[in-house]
Amino acid sequence: MSKAADYLTKDTAWCPGCGNFPIRQALAEALAELDLAPHRVLMCSGIGQAAKMPHYLRLNGFNGLHGRALPPAVGARVANTALTVIVESGDGDSYGEGGNHFIHTIRRNPHLAHFVHNNQVYGLTKGQASPTSELGMQTNVQTTGVVLPPFQPLAVALTMGAGFVARCFAGERKHLKETMMAAIAFPGYALVDILQPCTTFNKINTYAWYKERCYFPEGHETSDWQAALTLARQWGDHIPLGILYNVPRPTFESHFPVLAGSPLNGRPFSPSEVVGAQDEFR
Amino acid sequence: MSKAADYLTKDTAWCPGCGNFPIRQALAEALAELDLAPHRVLMCSGIGQAAKMPHYLRLNGFNGLHGRALPPAVGARVANTALTVIVESGDGDSYGEGGNHFIHTIRRNPHLAHFVHNNQVYGLTKGQASPTSELGMQTNVQTTGVVLPPFQPLAVALTMGAGFVARCFAGERKHLKETMMAAIAFPGYALVDILQPCTTFNKINTYAWYKERCYFPEGHETSDWQAALTLARQWGDHIPLGILYNVPRPTFESHFPVLAGSPLNGRPFSPSEVVGAQDEFR
Amino acid sequence: MNIVIGGAAGQGMDTIAHLLGKTLTRLGYGVLLSKDYMSRVRGGHNFSLLRIGSTTPWAQATDIDILVALNEETYAVHHQKLRSGASVIFDNALFALPAQEPRGLPTPFGSLARAAGGAILASTVATGAVLSLLGLALPTAEGLIREMFAEGLVEQNIAALRAGYAALLPARPVTCALPKATPLPPQIFIDGNQALGMAALASGCRFLAAYPMTPATGVMTYLAARQQQHGLVVEQAEDEIAAINMVLGASYAGLRSMTCTSGGGFALMVEGLSLAGMTETPIVVVLAMRPGPATGLPTRTEQGDLNFAIFGGHGEFPRAVLSATNLEDAFYRLNKAFNLADKYQVPVIFLTDQNFADTARSIRPYDFSRLVYERHLATEETATFPYQRYRLTEDGLSPRAYPGQFIGEVVLSDSDEHDEDGHIIEDGAMRKRMMDKRMLKQNALATEMSEPELYGSTRAEILLIGWGSTYGAMREAVDTLNVRGKNAAMLHFSDLWPLPLNNVTTLLPQARHSFCIEGNATGQFAALLRRESGLQTTYLLLKYDGRPWSGEEIAREVEKNV
């Protein structure tokens, strides 16, 4: 049996009080409860504060480019269907620079869990607006305040046909851990958008701000797409948390007969096996 | 008063019977009815069969890169708010390669009309699946048939907060022309997804196929977002045409006080005007 | 013997050319088939060039012996190149040749096709007519039709073939008959993209992620059609950025993987290329060049991306750039690309172009036993534990394991500068060590590069230098020049970066006249040679109209100068 401590490594470079800490803790606990040994888990990330996570947990890690956390994860699933794959990145990374991969990975539906640390700001580059920033938030680039309406990740994911869509809050660690466990287990693409206070650059969406607004809707049916969409679009005074939708559909991997069976990366090969390939050209 | 013929130029390189012809005709008629002189209209496009349109209509044209039809149009609106800007491109261009610009341009809401020739296939590159291809369609890349669920452009646009969302069919030219006129006039981003038969590569979604399925829903309220979403998601045996949603919101341009008044590109400038800029460094 | 088959896109020139090419190959001739097509799906003017010899020709010539004119434009465009004893086959129901043209052989493709079963059979009718002109018998072509077409279509096609054959039989001039073949040993008839696709397959590449782009798409479609049978995965990505990053993820996770694209798509991939450099992840990128900048001429050829292949991507990292010079070699060289990528944990770019990609030739079958499948992965012996992905070693190579390979061990790959474990660092000394480690691999790669191929004498007065798909044309030029009494040779580069310099350093200074021959406007290879060696050819021959060099053209340009 694993313990959360097995996964926690190194000092972090996050600011004291940052919402990334409880997320890291929750994930370590989730992995421990799922008893997933570090060598069986791969975390792909992009670039940003959230995306430093592979350095702060003892797991396999592919810390790639800003905005490009999802595609390597898809490739890794092709290579090895036995790997548990987690994608961990920021809101700018996932919904801004990486927006195209976000929508098309949802269509693809590979078996991976996507944990977005949504601090509604670009943390690492010091405070510019992200796609999810609140209207009116002033930054050194959005000097008179953000004017573009915030991107609604959960609503878009649902519209794109995502099978597992959840919202969590870094301040609700137990719920976060449980949701992470469900997302990891979900057979297909699972999005968990995690509301994460950035104590340094986001003075609007603080712990207190979220605490005041977040609630767990009662009696929500996670197979009800329409109800899920309504909750996904709810924001402002009341922000619903929880798994909003949970209905599996065929995974990316299932469309490739070749991927059934043992992981592709472990199968032996020799050029002589395919010498027949040139017969068609005779 | 302009005539449609004023806009039609040159021979085209499209296949005989291609759905792009009636679209071109409808647009020429729409421009004529709006009496928009060619020098006042800019068409931005990407690369593909649809994207060749700027060569086949006499207008200003910026025929840019595959997938990048929208960003130059946004830039052109900054430069000159007096220009009528139309973006004309394919489904692969707009929803595949250009997916990130699609979602973020909707957030931005610049005043431009986006006409997507949705032939549900990559025409110019000879028949690979596009994001909107039907499940099961066989191509030389999707050799056992398309497995990813089709991208739903109108539903995504609505979820992203687009103010004007419409579906047309190349076979309904009068309706297409009228919808184009409304889209061009709409103050903000206006999406018209145009079902366009590709007679060469798409053997599923033919004129006959669309004719059998397309209908004009009755009594639809174009200010009813939820109803619009339901229609947007309808596909298969019944495909609703028409303006599904039409509710303006503040445009991109309106957020920049600098853009009020005469076009930015025509304002005089001399470096001596801004010499005071260095006082802050003294 | 040169045959041109021309018409509008969609008229089936490809079918005719392919049927003829393969039939002739089986009959023991040497065939070269290339395509000249426009960036459109229907209409326009496209044509195929088929050159036939007793051995396989290296490049196209300009004279025409048989012109199959499927539309009037074909005749207009090509008639000036017709030899005196040539023939023009055309459908007299569609158009007439000028009155003064004596070489016309009217053949009613359309009506013969309809009689045989449908208008679509016109290309098969035309094939029969050409075979008739060439004085060949039908059984080989009929056998081919039986293999190629679906059951229900075989009989119609054979009927169409025979109808075309019979129609020309009475009228055929002897000038167009082929001498009997001295049968060559068994051959295959294959084009560049197919050869590369098959090389990837046979190199154990198990994953291709790509986005369609001419002229690279053929590699993708080749592999896509063979997924089930050969156990690989082909995924059409949403864009080229996704494609290369998927490939990186798969390769990191232990699978031999590649992508293919053309210049515009490669431009979107260079950030990923730099990531491959930093994370030391092996990948192969097939870059099929076409004329740029921007969209350029999508279906034409050029050698304009050499600099970009070598210098594309931010920051400094080791890489290799190899190229396809001819069909015989490219199959093995792409295999080398995969092995270098794995051995040195670097990106390898394989340069090809439309000319290479779309040209088919009859060649000796490939020898699969020459292929090497070496993954160079860490073993219990080479790795140290706890496992460090970027362990500093003498030769700069850290034993590379994939996730899960060693129970209990984790593999951390990082885009930031990192320490031996793969963790982000900031300190200058470690940064320098890691840069040195990576750049050591560039030096080692230099020892793996093949020297350019010398064709002709080491003492030639005229030395032609080139690279990539100009091989065939240059080789013909050398032959032509030597026949015309000049003393010429060529030095032709396949491996381009790090640039192998031994042969050129010896041979170039000895030649009285040297020519660098390239398919671009700025002489990129010539400049690279100067950058790397200080050496310079006396002349620079550049062609950048989107068309490939022919041997005759090169010979003529050389003769202008010497």
Place this chain on the structure above:
Amino acid sequence: MNIVIGGAAGQGMDTIAHLLGKTLTRLGYGVLLSKDYMSRVRGGHNFSLLRIGSTTPWAQATDIDILVALNEETYAVHHQKLRSGASVIFDNALFALPAQEPRGLPTPFGSLARAAGGAILASTVATGAVLSLLGLALPTAEGLIREMFAEGLVEQNIAALRAGYAALLPARPVTCALPKATPLPPQIFIDGNQALGMAALASGCRFLAAYPMTPATGVMTYLAARQQQHGLVVEQAEDEIAAINMVLGASYAGLRSMTCTSGGGFALMVEGLSLAGMTETPIVVVLAMRPGPATGLPTRTEQGDLNFAIFGGHGEFPRAVLSATNLEDAFYRLNKAFNLADKYQVPVIFLTDQNFADTARSIRPYDFSRLVYERHLATEETATFPYQRYRLTEDGLSPRAYPGQFIGEVVLSDSDEHDEDGHIIEDGAMRKRMMDKRMLKQNALATEMSEPELYGSTRAEILLIGWGSTYGAMREAVDTLNVRGKNAAMLHFSDLWPLPLNNVTTLLPQARHSFCIEGNATGQFAALLRRESGLQTTYLLLKYDGRPWSGEEIAREVEKNV
């Protein structure tokens, strides 16, 4: 006099350094301020270096006169560089210096700050303490505080400043006092990104689209803050691809426009760069280099993207690459970049790096009357009608109109190869004409390039060659070497592509020892020089640990070899 202010990210080193820098500038000293910071928002070890002279120093030195240690690590990292008469100011409530350290000046920043109004004032307290040590009076700093802080904060800050000043007054050693300034003429205190932002503003750039990326973001934030006042638009794009394509659209539509990024973002822009080349759309791209490959060291410096700037993008097209060498020059050179882009209808890349971007110096105010605003647009006279965007002219320049400029005329820009109207073409002859037309502009650009600056004698025995932000360090090295009895000079390039060769061709062969000095691992400029001229320096000095060269370091390396 060298001051180092170190602490964890978030401890306010910037505030102290900026207050001091500006105060000293106003008092008539010459100040150089540079930053060494980690890629994190809080914690770690960051520091600012402040060098003060009677004239403005060119580069940092290594010795320290005053160390402001906001945390214990600062002392640990820097104490070995302390001069004997140096002082260490630190908060004795937080930590103690080693017993054997005689140079400590304990100052309770924290408690003094809290007394003055809050812990956040600690940096102002420290500023007061340093001013006290330097033996300066307070009024200038107080004036500055009145200008910089919001009304409600002024009094607290002044109180804090005075408290720090007073605390050190009794203890201050004379060794740290500054000689009285011989007041320099009026100066400004500005950093690289600000200078570039202001140059863009004053060049009539009206649109910036960009995506944040260190170290380029400063240009974006400078311009963003001045949108309303100066009538320009700054848009944060969804990604770098959108950024460059927005800029292309705006420029095509007649607006002077630019983007800024670092290597990874530039990688995503090179497809658009190629589009600028093909469509002949003027754009300026500020490329702020940092160590790569991939994410590398985001907050450090390097000169690793020279090749990429020159050869990035598919296909062949004309471009210019200029660079920021020093603050005095860069302001005017970015203006030149805009004018070249417009005149030749090409993309111009302006290379800068973290070292340049984040370094501030006190310099003479810029002379705005030296700036040129020339759009080179078509006029009724130069254009012919019907208007053709790509009219073939003798010099390759087609009169460029924007949409709507001429009533009734349309402007068609095309990414495909095109004819004079801008329509897609396929034929080889027109292709060649258009390539020739575009490449003519590359030749013309060559005539516009500034020759490198020679500092020192034309007869120097030792010639240092460099480019970009190494200017200051190299200049100091030349001075140092000459002081030490060597005969050294430098030749420093600002305009890099097409590479100006006159001076170097004359001077390099004359020098007995020549050194190419670069901030990268492969000597990219040295190779470029060889590629373009066949010339080579005798030595190559490379630094690639993410830190800038210092003058002393260069001098030492040179002395090792001669």
